[in-house]
Amino acid sequence: MLARAGFRVTVVEASAEPFAASASRYAGAMLAPDCEAESAPDIVRTLGHEGIKAWRDIYPGVVNGGSLVVAAPRDLSELTRFKSQTQGSQEIDAERLAELEPDLAGRFSTALFFENEAHVATPAALAYLLTAAKAAGASFHFNAEVSKQDNATNDVTIDCRGLSASHDLPDLRGVRGERVVIKSADVTLSRPVRLLHPRHPLYVVPWGDDHYMVGATVIESEDDGLATVRSALELLGLVYSLSPAFGEAEIVDIGAGVRPAFPDNVPSIVLKDNGTRIYVNGAFRHGFLLAPVLAVAVVAFLETGESDHPLVKPQKTSPATAFRGQIDG
Ligand SMILES: Cc1cc2nc3c(=O)[nH]c(=O)nc-3n(C[C@H](O)[C@H](O)[C@H](O)COP(=O)(O)OP(=O)(O)OC[C@H]3O[C@@H](n4cnc5c(N)ncnc54)[C@H](O)[C@@H]3O)c2cc1C
Structure with a gap:
């Protein structure tokens, strides 16, 4: 610019x-x-x-497809909370969800659709x-x-x-974020999907060419070392619970970045x-x-x-x- x-x-x-x-x-x-x-x-x-x-x-x-937020049946109160803490969503039913993301058909009874996101x-x-x-x-x-x-x-x-x-900006801190990139020809998503969970909320972002970014941890740490087993389990476990078809996905990359905050x-x-x-x-x-x-x-x-x-x-x-x-x- x-x-x-x-x-x-x-x-x-x-x-x-x-x-x-x-x-x-x-x-x-x-x-x-x-x-x-x-x-x-x-x-x-x-x-x-x-x-x-x-x-x-x-x-x-x-990609101007909006984004979706879903929750497992036992975590539906998370969806209610998320809706009350945000603006700009429509509550959609299973049928509309299946129209937007056919590969999530039958998996969630309701979802929030944020149409204006990208x-x-x-x-x-x-x-x-x-x-x-x-x-x-x-x-x-x-x-x-x-x-x-x-x-x-x-x-x-x-x-x-x-x-x-951070030496020049003393109140700057690092917030570690781990993420996995996977490749799957078995699942097609067109927009980011957030899966709410009381402890480990997750999102999946379609990058095209069968690639998906699965993120991300938010850890108060400036450690930029490799992703841990615990975080990998959380991320991969939750993407599998979003759709078991992700089970056959290939792991393309896994790593951690540190967000300046x-x-x-x-x-x-x-x-x-x-x-x-x-x-x-x-x-x-x-x-x-x-x-x-x-x-x-x-x-x-x-x-x-x-x-x-x-x-x-x-x-x-x-x-x-x-x-x-x-x-x-
Ligand atoms: C897992 C994860 C997921 C995220 N998802 C999103 C998202 O979905 N949407 C979103 O908006 N944001 C997201 N973020 C946040 C976003 O990535 C950060 O806010 C952003 O990367 C910060 O960019 P930056 O340019 O300030 O820092 P950086 O990208 O870290 O760039 C700093 C650059 O400075 C260079 N540098 C350092 N020291 C020197 C030096 N002395 N001389 C010259 N160059 C130097 C480094 O090599 C580096 O290239 C995510 C972050 C993470 C970790």
Whole structure:
């Protein structure tokens, strides 16, 4: 978005391969502001709707099929609770569920349908964003890090290092998320399905080409080590209970990412050094959903010096109009 707005953009990435060391590669990636409202503050839902709209404008691969929430018969009270804590759903019966997802026919008597939600297949979406950023003129340096000396006088550093920025942002913490990617030709789902459970809620996101992302644990830990047996059992057990036909699925990948999060679990744009260092961080479970909203806010700040966006943390001294006129670099 910065490159498209006319800024000269250099992306400096520590990993040798794109996305190799990121939390982003582990995401669903559901664009689910209404469902996420179950546990997220209201601002995530309101700005999340802007995020979905932006994704639809940016990326042709957005799947606009909505999302479904189901619960096993013994957990139906979870469905009632979920409905009461969210907005924007329709309660549907077994017949409508079978129309939407024929492979779930007969498995659940009722479900919640969030028609306005969407999702993207993470690997394809990330690859597209990289290509689009290059096409817009951004240059990329992999296996590299920014040092203070690299900055020319007028440069602004936008620090998006995720959890690696925690030395500079002391209230940033990591929240571990494990997920499995499976491949099954025996089950077809067209949209994300959340299976509620009192202890281990799970979701399955169809990535196309018979691939499904099954996620995700939410563990207060910065450990980015391999997925544990316990988590694998939870994830695979629940996907099997969603549909036993998943029993023959192949396990393609299993791993854990660490989501960067602030205490309120809401992403923030933190301005430092009089606005010449801009931290964009704390995306928690909403990095895909809110990335375009964060980007728009950064562009607006650099173009106008205005910092009244709800995700921008107020700074003590105003950047005034420091960046006006630098659009051409
Ligand atoms: C299992 C799981 C499921 C998720 N599902 C969803 C979902 O369905 N929808 C959704 O919206 N969000 C989801 N998320 C959340 C989302 O993935 C995160 O919010 C998002 O990835 C955070 O992105 P980020 O760019 O801030 O951090 P990262 O993706 O971690 O990127 C940080 C980058 O900075 C680089 N870096 C670190 N240090 C340096 C340095 N010194 N110099 C240069 N580069 C450096 C890293 O190599 C990395 O590439 C999920 C997360 C997980 C783990």
